[in-house]
Amino acid sequence: MQSVLQTYFGYFKFRSHQKEVIEKILDGKDCLVVMATGSGKSLFYQIPPLVTRKTAIVISPLLSLMQDQVMSLKQRGINAEYLGSTQTDKTVHSHAESGTYDVLYMTPEKACSLTSRFWANLLNMGICLFAVDEAHCISEWGHDFRKEYKQLNMLRGILSDVPFVALTATATEKVRNDIICSLNMNETFTAVGSFDRQNLFYGVKSFNRSLSFVDDLVQEVSKYINSAGSMIIYCTTVKDTEQIYESLQNAGIKAGIYHGQMGSSNREKIHRSFIKDELQILVATIAFGMGIDKPNVRCIIHYGCPRSLESYYQESGRCGRDGLPSVCWLYYSRSDFTKADYYCAEAHSESQRKAIMESLRAAEKYCFLATCRRKFLLQYFGETSNGDCGNCDNCTHAKKQRDLSRECFLLLSCIRSCGGRWGINMPIDILRGSRAKKIVGNNFDNLPLHGLGKDYSSTWWKALAAQLIANGYLKENLVDVYRTVSISPVGLQFLSSANTFHHRPLVLALTSEMADEEEHGNQKNKLGDHQNPAVLACEGLSEAESKLFLMLLDIR
Numbered sequence: 001m002q003s004v005l006q007t008y009f010g011y012f013k014f015r016s017h018q019k020e021v022i023e024k025i026l027d028g029k030d031c032l033v034v035m036a037t038g039s040g041k042s043l044f045y046q047i048p049p050l051v052t053r054k055t056a057i058v059i060s061p062l063l064s065l066m067q068d069q070v071m072s073l074k075q076r077g078i079n080a081e082y083l084g085s086t087q088t089d090k091t092v093h094s095h096a097e098s099g100t101y102d103v104l105y106m107t108p109e110k111a112c113s114l115t116s117r118f119w120a121n122l123l124n125m126g127i128c129l130f131a132v133d134e135a136h137c138i139s140e141w142g143h144d145f146r147k148e149y150k151q152l153n154m155l156r157g158i159l160s161d162v163p164f165v166a167l168t169a170t171a172t173e174k175v176r177n178d179i180i181c182s183l184n185m186n187e188t189f190t191a192v193g194s195f196d197r198q199n200l201f202y203g204v205k206s207f208n209r210s211l212s213f214v215d216d217l218v219q220e221v222s223k224y225i226n227s228a229g230s231m232i233i234y235c236t237t238v239k240d241t242e243q244i245y246e247s248l249q250n251a252g253i254k255a256g257i258y259h260g261q262m263g264s265s266n267r268e269k270i271h272r273s274f275i276k277d278e279l280q281i282l283v284a285t286i287a288f289g290m291g292i293d294k295p296n297v298r299c300i301i302h303y304g305c306p307r308s309l310e311s312y313y314q315e316s317g318r319c320g321r322d323g324l325p326s327v328c329w330l331y332y333s334r335s336d337f338t339k340a341d342y343y344c345a346e347a348h349s350e351s352q353r354k355a356i357m358e359s360l361r362a363a364e365k366y367c368f369l370a371t372c373r374r375k376f377l378l379q380y381f382g383e384t385s386n387g388d389c390g391n392c393d394n395c396t397h398a399k400k401q402r403d404l405s406r407e408c409f410l411l412l413s414c415i416r417s418c419g420g421r422w423g424i425n426m427p428i429d430i431l432r433g434s435r436a437k438k439i440v441g442n443n444f445d446n447l448p449l450h451g452l453g454k455d456y457s458s459t460w461w462k463a464l465a466a467q468l469i470a471n472g473y474l475k476e477n478l479v480d481v482y483r484t485v486s487i488s489p490v491g492l493q494f495l496s497s498a499n500t501f502h503h504r505p506l507v508l509a510l511t512s513e514m515a516d517e518e519e520h521g522n523q524k525n526k527l528g529d530h531q532n533p534a535v536l537a538c539e540g541l542s543e544a545e546s547k548l549f550l551m552l553l554d555i556r
């Protein structure tokens with residue numbers, strides 16, 4: 001093993017888990033490997049064939065990925081090939097059958113369509129392992145379910161004595177079990193590496209989709225491309241990629257675009273120039289990236305929240321593979337979280353629909369977080385972390401906290417006054433003094449609260465609302481796709497104690513958006529520890545108005 005590592009790959013030391021897992025495979029054991037992107041999972045199936053001189057079968061979801069790997073193995077003097085729809089060399093099939101190759105890649109479709117005769121012949125020559133790369137694709141609970149992967153279990157019967165090796169970078173407990181069951185793996189040896197990518201900084205910002213924001217974004221990214229290395233901007237739609245690409249070009253930045261609606265030769269070309277550092281920024285949909293091994297990507301921006309944390313972790317994980325400090329920013333807008341129905345349209349079953357909803361909910365939670373983001377991510381993937389990381393926006397913002405009683409009081413009262421059937425925008429617009437039709441039409445401009453919250457932007461208020469939801473003062477209810485907010489019992493308790501002199505300050509952490517806004521100084525933080533939020537909320541109202549206000553709120 002050691003000499004294979006040195007002669008073929010030029011590495012002197014195995015990384016963590018590598019030796020252990022390869023030994024299990026050589027012992028004939030089934031293995032499940034869950035290790036971060038870039039940790040070196042390919043060696044698990046590339047070394048055993050060179051030790052045993054038997055063929056390793058590797059299932060991979062993408063032809064381009066297989067071609068890349070075959071090319072780089074060939075350069076190392078390893079006999080590798082692939083079978084799939086783009087394979088033009090007719091001799092590969094018969095060579096494969098007679099055991100010529102060390103590593104033989106194939107798509108799942110191909111693997112399932114090969115005859116039992118093919119397998120019998122190859123088995124005769126010797127198969128040292130059957131690897132399923134990107135194995136999360138097998139699970140409906142994974143973020144990239146592919147039905148062709150589901151059929152792979154039919155090969156278990158044919159290859160009953162061959163060790164199965166499933167590899168993935170992201171798998172929650174549920175997905176891991178699903179992989180093991182789906183492939184009928186036996187007494188599986190499971191190796192789970194750390195998900196922690198310490199060199200990556202994680203941050204989140206909110207935005208509203210608009211052309212002026214795209215310009216701001218272009219300004220922002222210019223900061224990163226001055227340093228060596230490149231950057232990927234992931235968009236959720238093709239339209240977004242086009243818009244951003246255009247602005248980048250207008251700004252004179254060397255950018256490329258990549259999405260599923262482009263022809264494959266075009267995509268190939270862009271891919272190559274990105275790898276060769278001819279492009280500074282690649283604007284792409286998630287069609288770009290599986291298995292990308294480019295070491296010097298310095299920054300990944302998500303323009304729009306991805307549909308799951310698994311995909312976020314995987315996509316953001318494509319930066320900093322060389323171990324140098326790199327940055328991941330996620331920009332979300334609230335509409336990203338109302339796409340559940342759209343995503344669910346492709347669900348094959350009720351359980352998959354539920355999985356899609358749950359994934360989106362987790363991604364939303366991540367966006368609204370006011371605590372350490374890395375800790376949250378690690379916990380999500382079942383790893384405990386020791387304390388806060390100090391390398392995410394929430395940690396570096398030193399989690400400013402302050403007494404937000406007055407603001408919470410205003411928001412909760414306002415939600416109460418407009419009666420539980422609205423989303424969060426209505427009470428915020430009321431507080432900000434909007435005279436939009438929906439406000440005037442409902443007579444909400446006559447509420448004493450109207451305009452009392454105009455010191456803060458609506459982004460600030462939304463961040464506070466998210467905080468109140470996270471802390472259990474507010475409840476979000478899903479009515480079809482529409483979300484309404486209502487006050488929880490804890491919130492009601494806060495409201496009724498707020499008017500007494502004994503009220504306890506409600507100290508909350510400021511999210512980065514809130515802190516940013518407050519740093520720029522457009523807030524009136526007048527609340528001392530012992531002041532009464534209800535009284536403060538009435539500030540600026542005449543005596544009669546305040547009375548009416550408190551009466552309307554039914555606070556005694």
Ligand code: ADP
Nearest residue numbers: 011013014015036037038039040041042043293
């Ligand atoms: P993964 O599939 O887990 O994302 P890869 O197998 O593509 O990762 O490996 C990522 C990089 O790490 C590759 O450039 C690979 O050559 C390198 N690598 C793997 N194992 C070692 C090792 N033991 N020592 C040094 N580099 C390694």
Ligand code: MG
Nearest residue numbers: 041042133291
């Ligand atoms: Mg890989």
